[in-house]
Amino acid sequence: MGRMDVSLFCVYLVICLFGISEACKCAVRHPQTIICQSDFAIKAKILFEEPIDSMYTRYRVEVLQNFKSGYAPPMRNSRVWIKTATSSAACGVRFQKKSTYVIAGYKDSDGTLRASSCSLNRNIHDMTPFQLSALDNMDYQNNCNCKIRECPHNVCEGGQGCLAPYNKSDCYHRTALCRSFGSTCSWTPNAC
Incomplete structure (x- = not known):
């Protein structure tokens, strides 16, 4: 490779690496903002995970509580699928089987529930008592x-x-x- 080829290769490599490292960037948002902007927000127990392909995984969850509306799907005690990207570079999120999470996300036009690392997806043990109380008492939701x-x-x-x-x-x-x-x-x- 000539000097010009090496320089162009280095520029290309830097752009590619920057693009990969910057693929998923989330704005810092308060849990209240995330809950208010989400299509759904639930407390759910992860039952099992099923890879869809190399890009996506879906999780079967049992809905323990619906924070957005107790009367709209997903209903309490129902079992639903939540789809997420597999790779963290694509804003993917991973859940641990048998653990309980607060999961907020959006619905696709076909009704598929989706979660990403930019939404609220926290193990309940990682949430503060204040946050859990604000969710349980509908404080976040009532102040949108x-x-x-x-x-x-x-x-x-x-x-x-x-x-x-x-x-x-x-x-x-x-x-x-x-x-x-x-x-x-x-x-x-x-x-x-």
Whole structure:
């Protein structure tokens, strides 16, 4: 290879590697935002996993609780399939058999339930008591009219909603919700 060929190869390689490493990037979002923007949000026990092909896996789950609506599918005690990409580069997520998770995601046009690493897919043991209580008491769901504004680089521009500076976002994500008080919204509790 000549010098020009090596340079072009290096540029190509850098672009390819960057493309692979950047294939799945998720914006930082509060659990309340994820729940409100999702088509479904459930607490589910993973029964078994079935590879569909080299790209996708589906999980058979038992729905223990429906956080979006107790009366809309997927119904409590029903067994449904949740499809996800296999690769983390494609925003895939893996679940452990016999474990219980809070899973939020979207429905395809054909009704297929999908989960990705950009949605809320946490083992219940990894969630805080506050988060579990906010889900059980419908606090996240009942305050979807409140906008949570994540502030990258700790720069929060004024405006309505609850502001979450990046350096404190973990505190807000784990211990607070953005609650509506009449025409305004604010963090409750405001301990961050």
